[in-house]
Amino acid sequence: MDAGTEQLRIGELSRRTGVSTELLRAWERRYGLLRPSRTDGGFRLYSPADERRVSLMRSHLQHGLSAAEAARLTLTEADGDGRPQDEPLLQRRAQELREALNDLDESAAQSALDSAFAEFAPETVLSNLVLPYLHELGERWASGDASVGQEHFASQLLRGRLLGLARGWDRGAGPRALLACAPGELHDLGLIAFGLALRARGWRITYLGQDTPLETLAETARSLGPEAIVISAASPDRFVRSGAELRRVASTANVWLAGPGASAALAKKANAAFLNVDPLAAADRVAATRA
Amino acid sequence: MDAGTEQLRIGELSRRTGVSTELLRAWERRYGLLRPSRTDGGFRLYSPADERRVSLMRSHLQHGLSAAEAARLTLTEADGDGRPQDEPLLQRRAQELREALNDLDESAAQSALDSAFAEFAPETVLSNLVLPYLHELGERWASGDASVGQEHFASQLLRGRLLGLARGWDRGAGPRALLACAPGELHDLGLIAFGLALRARGWRITYLGQDTPLETLAETARSLGPEAIVISAASPDRFVRSGAELRRVASTANVWLAGPGASAALAKKANAAFLNVDPLAAADRVAATRA
Amino acid sequence: MDAGTEQLRIGELSRRTGVSTELLRAWERRYGLLRPSRTDGGFRLYSPADERRVSLMRSHLQHGLSAAEAARLTLTEADGDGRPQDEPLLQRRAQELREALNDLDESAAQSALDSAFAEFAPETVLSNLVLPYLHELGERWASGDASVGQEHFASQLLRGRLLGLARGWDRGAGPRALLACAPGELHDLGLIAFGLALRARGWRITYLGQDTPLETLAETARSLGPEAIVISAASPDRFVRSGAELRRVASTANVWLAGPGASAALAKKANAAFLNVDPLAAADRVAATRA
DNA sequence: ATAGGTTTTGTCAAGCTTTTGTACAT
């Protein structure tokens, strides 16, 4: 068990922390600050975690907080920081984001994202927070667990965030990719994430967004001459309905079908390439064609 | 309106301008130079505009004018002091933006917007660059002059921009507004601009975005209890199709119909209020209900 | 939600803000300036937001406003997120950043930067907020107007922010640049800004940081074979002292000298190219060599 | 410019309650 952890008795804890034994007991009684185990005879045995809590408590008192407040803070900090200590920071941010979005709390969501983007690389945030949340939301929604309001709220907020990251993604001298959602398709977040990932690999992105008619796509492709065209859809019908036009576009350029709606069969039929679902891996594949 | 402007008492104005309090009162009495508001107790409260007038007055006196003359001049000058010089710059930014968007040149567009937001107040940029461009694009598109690619590209880019400005728009303590596009409706930029303007008037915004089912809206409204609900659509059918549900939502909350698709008749039928087209004026109207 | 926020009692708030407890209560009673929660026993508990309000109030009083006016302003500013709405955004953010950094207020500084980066392109933020602030700080410091603490605080915070943006800047397929500060040189913010700008132009960046021995630089260059090497220093001595070694490095690669310490003469002597001072313009020049 | 009256605002006091560290009896 925890054979290796040192267990202090109250006198020793008092000596180490400079807090009188009476006070330690009072803190335990009044605020539940400490949770010592006991010897058979009833003596308190404090763990290192208890010792940390006492120092935290003292530091808060030093800063002028009232004892009640200091204890409250100490407990929430120690719990949210100490026990799931092994739980990575990333998990915590994910949890914060999830709660904020579910509560329709915009600024909390933004600040969770701010923290995450400050602490991790953009792709890490995408692959560990944003995309998993979208996935989860899709499933909860399919099973009737999420309100559609949450879905709308979340996707709008995340869209704004991702488009913010996208700013300037057409600059530079790399190969150019043209991105669009299939006709009728509104789910564009995965495609934007893909664009960001491809951008990080040095490509220039031109993004046409949701519900792009293939005629539009073809025209734009003619004027830009992109190295790759990526068309995304969340459901297969989007591709099915425009099979003929897809073939036509694909005959003049390097076209990929992506998103949950894409499949190897559909791609083959359209004479296009098939892009496996995960946007980040997809970026690797497309980038590899020009390495 | 000018909730955020500092109002000085006579002593501080005197200290700042170096004009005795008696004289300030005399100028007000004799020439109507100043028009301070009053506290409940009767103390004068001067606005920054008053402060400017006093400096102007002093400078005229310095140049040897009689007090009466100086006052007359000050009053006429202070009114005609605003924009005209800025106008060309604004036009230039508008032109830069237009060209960049038409060329699908993302970074040029972004930097035109950067310049504009650096040089002008947010609402000025909205009302002089963004909204006019959208309007123009709509017309060109209707007449077949704009490629759909341009429209897609521009609206996606502007959406990212506006959502960036929107960050934190749910914070604070003001009344809350719930915003959504009608079912099937994808044109959300006007609604976002409206949200930004309402935000600037102290409201908190919750935004559900494109194509929001009315059931979703109703549910979200129940949990948030917003002061106002604004539903936008670019074409009337969106509203027509969901007439019955609209009535139901409107029966429990303060609902406004907005966007080019709204009309007084439709609003009346739905038992909702009608919001005239311009997003900024609309924000004024909604804000006025709670002033 | 805000389980982790510290709540102050009135005495501590008084001590921190320098406002007597009686006055704090009077402000609450008369103007509703503060809205403390209460303990079960009825003691007031103030949030960090309350603390901010008190400082704002004090600052307004300092500027000569009457208490009633100061309170009104404080409330509208603090609740409505912010400030005069009719000012160009960029100026507002610059002012917020400046105040926050001068007050050593980290979270206010971060949120000013969050807003700025959401609203503007990274380069715009760099060239309009970050670099000017650094410049200004340098001058204030030279004239004894700024404390060393402020300088450390600001540069630490900004460095963290910029390095956050820099994440992943070595990815992709563009030409590679190797960046380093000259031996002994610790001012690296300008160089990082330069790196970011070059990254936006499609380059890959390898960054060696402060105080890089030229031997290290040469070795790294041998193994990476960069397209360009940029060495930065804030004062000329850094370059002077390592003249011979500089020549050697420059003989095998394309070397640029940058930063306020660089000059055409020094560069010529080292057989390197001279990079004009502004990091963003510098990025344009370097990028142009490979367009 | 002065006189005489009013408003605003910071401070103080009295009497009572809550909080919290320490002490003591079991």
Place this chain on the structure above:
DNA sequence: ATGTACAAAAGCTTGACAAAACCTAT
């Protein structure tokens, strides 16, 4: 070790007050 007691420190409310700032009218 526990539980109770206690007293100093910190807070609360109500009410009042006086200096500073401001008003109008002469």
